[in-house]
Amino acid sequence: MNDKLLTAQAEPLWNTDKKIISLIAGIVLLLFALPHLGLNSFYLHLMIMIFMHAVMAQSWNVIAGFSGQISLGHGAFFGIGAYATSFFYVQYGISPWISIFFGIIFSGIAAVLIGIPMLRLSGHYFAIATLLIGISFQVVFQRWDLVGAASGLWVPMTSGDSWLALQFHTSKMPYYYVFLVFFLITFYLVWILSRSKLGFRLRAVRDDPQAALSLCINVSNYKIIAYVISAMIMAPMGSLFAQYILIIDPDRVFNIEISIIVLLITVLGGIGNVWGPLLGAAILIPISEYSRIYLGGTGGAVDLILYGLILMLICVFRPDGLISFVPKNILERKKQR
Amino acid sequence: MKILSVENLSRAFGGIKANNNISFEVEEGSILGVIGPNGAGKSTLFDLITGYTKADTGEVKFFEKNIYGLTPDRISNLGIGRTFQKLKPFADQTLLENVMIGSFVKEKNIKKARDKALEIIDFVDLIEKRHHFAKELSTGQRKRLEMARAMAIEPKLLLMDEVTGGVDQKTIPGLVELIKKLKKSGVTIVTIEHNINIIMEISDNILALDQGERIAYGSPKEIQNNKLVVDSYLGTFDAA
Amino acid sequence: MTSEIILQAIVTGLMMGLIYALIAAGLSLIFGLMDIVNFAHGEHLMLSMFSSFWLWSLFGIDPIFSIPITILLMAICGILTHYFLIRYILKAKMLIQICATFGLSIFIRSIAQLLWTPDFRNVENPLLEGRLEIGSVFIGQPQLIASLVCLVAFIALYLFVTKTETGLALQATAQDRHAAEILGIPSNKMFAIGWAIGLGCVGIAGGMMANYFFIFTDVGINFALFAFVAVALGGFGSIIGCLYAGIIIGLVESLGGLLIDPSFKLLYVFAIYLLVVIYKPQGLFGRY
Secondary structure, eight states, rough: OOOHOOOOOOOOSSSOOOHHHHHHHHHHHHHGGGGGOOHHHHHHHHHHHHHHHHHHHHHHHHIIIIIIOOOTTTHHHHHHHHHHHHHHHHOOOOHHHHHHHHHHHHHHHHHHHHHHHHTSSSTTTHHHHHHHHHHHHHHHHHHHHHGEOOOEOOOOOOOOOBBBBOOOOSSSSHHHHHHHHHHHHHHEEEEEEESSSHHHHHHHHHHHHHHHHHHHHHHHHHHHHHHHHOOOOOOOOOOOOHHHHHHEEEESEEEEEEEHHHHHHHHHHOOOOHHHHHHHHHHHHHHHHHHHSSSTEEEEEEEEHHHHHHHHHHHHHHHTTTGSSSSHHHHTOOOOO | OOEEEEEEEEEEEEEEEEEEHHHEEEETOOOEEEEOTTOOOOOOHHHTTTTTTSEEEEEEEETTOOOEEEEEEEEHTTEEEOSOOOOOOOOBBBBHHHHHHHHHHHHHHHHHHHHHHHHHHTTTTTTGTSSSSSGSSOHHHHHHHHHHHHHOOOSEEEEEEEETSSSSSHHHHHHHHHHHHHHHOEEEEEEOOSHHHHHHHOEEEEEEETTTEEEEOOHHHHHHHHHIIIHHHIIHHHOO | HHHHHHHHHHHHHHHHHHHHHHHHHHHHHHHHHOOOOTTHHHHHHHHHHHHHHHHHHOOOHHHHHHHHHHHHHHHHHHHHHIIIIIHHHTTTTTHHHHHHHHHHHHHHHHHHHHHHOOOOBBSSOOOOOOOEEEEEEEEHHHHHHHHHHHHHHHHHHHHHHHSHHHHHHHHHHHHHHHHHHHHTTOOOHHHHHHHHHHHHHHHHHHHHTTTTTTBBBTHHHHHHHHHHHHHHHHTOOOOHHHOOOOOOOOOOHHHHHTTOOOOGGGHEEEEEEEEEEEEHHTTTOOOO
16 A cells, blocks of 8 residues: 555545536526526527437437447437327327326337347447438338328317426426426436446447457447437437427427437537537527527528538537537546646 | 366468467466467467457367357456457546446445556556546556556456557566566466567466467476477577 | 239339449448548439539530539539548547538538528430330330449449559558558548549439439438448448449339338338348448
């Protein structure tokens, strides 16, 4: 035993700087107070979209950033979540609060079924396969009469606001809180995950699968675990989005644009970093919403042009995302050189 | 007690016999040195033992248990650690995180896993670099990283591929000391080495390969006097 | 179901397959050369069809005559793609490479939508029109010529890569760009050539299809997907593999559509992809 070792072992496991903890607590409180500070319904909508996209991007971050598998068809799980709540409400009158979990379970099962054969593929093969899977879901739902085929599902409107049916017509505020709570829970869980044994092992699989094998890590199992977790994070956002707009169809909830935007937000914010998706969503969603307002009218293409351009610029100039501008020690790592 | 016995192991890639009918045994607590010119099949042998490559024929026994056909993760789980000739650190993670991924195998608790990882990092003498990213380390330091990471799974047998290859002269004595220290701690070692002086110094037994064939197997003394080895390997080494 | 209908489907599938093969060959060449999958391949195809369309619509040049111009434009487009995007991401992680070309695809497609709206267009009264009747099988003339041109282009590409000095230099770079550099083959130049040829192939396919296909901004998506499948089927980087794979895909598409249900055409092709990559990850045929 020497001094250096003892000093090292005495270090805290994580950087638990009081200032940062109070900063996070402050921001959370602010987020809860925000709707009461006179936000109009456009800003509420903006915040809701940020929360939703942050969670969706976080879902993608788990599979791509943590375990290194690039899924280009992640919209599939969003669609499954959306259809789960809508279908069970329309057909059987089951409360969305219950069927959100159906969505999570279906997504998880779908991820296992897709993952077992496909995660043996690596790199480009997996990316292309997921691209195909995402489109296949859209094609199948477009032709599936039970769930309304191409015209989709219209969720019957309740006469007034209803927590049981998760529908609010007078104000966006309840939606705001629902999305906020899901956002906070998801980020908290993923933050825990990133610091757990599982998180360590997933990063090992991402950085070097061969070396991970030599450390008793069953690489394909861990890839499937990451894929399932990722799918289960995505599904409830689909469910909530369906409740938010109350009409879903395959072209909307299985759109390839969903798969694109989660990728874009994550890469923009910082892939592999828990806070990357939040940063990415907080920057991109306002840009996209404002560009729709001010440049819209010529079709939805303007925001897509921006997406494409931003994505290329980030890849060329900042492959670690915008979060890499923030000093590391503030975020995660207690680097003491 | 024999920790590892390899019997008639063969593997061909296309027409090339990378390993042909290789047999040897390793006593628990000893060091086996594997020598041979480039392309002799040394790294293939490691890949066959650890399950990275499937053998065409032959058996690998670890403590009398046949491990042939198991996947690499299960073989490592039995207690066989390894390093790689072409280094494979987890580049985007710190040294500490690299080793913790290993120590998590035996320790579920994150604090204990961290402390154990630190002990091992101290053992390989890199404690001051613990928060450096693997990609920032020098080649010699990354070799130590790989050793530390493999040690962290608490292996009974450690396969080390060219520990001293590609590092500068000054680092070599430290690495050699490290191997000796490791042996003292009770780990059995199989090591591939190009540096013949080192191999003679540390090994209890030596296996010499050439073009996939076992050309000699015995104590360092026997190897030194083996005409085949001298012709095919030591001779060229001296000339170099 | 009569044998004539099946024969018709086989002929249609075969003709389509040859076009898929050429598109895939361009993708495969680029991949083999620098391990980058061009996710904007479909958009490049769309651009080549529009190039053909505008040359016809603005200058009255029939698609069959504008082919050389389209090839040239696409080759320039390939060099620009390499110069402005690809060369910066050569050493990046695969994830970044995928995102970059994916970003390019979104960018091109949405710019096209902004400029040209998502309307469907077609070339009216092209020189190639009408159909032949051989026995009971109908063969569209433009389709037939297009597939034959693609086949010839494919053979030319194959001979170029395997027989000419530049082609061999490309192969050397594909195998080991550092070793090739030591031999005096500048890899950057090779990459640019690879992109020029890769997109040149797309230019031929797109230009020929402009004769009979609807031209719209999303037209490339399905072709690109089939090209990905063909490249995986044929073995990443294998050019000759693309020919077989393209034909297989064309046949699966048309026969599946005929025998099962035409609205799930895409799914049959995807199913083939999954089966092949899962059971034979290296593809059906080797490299080159």
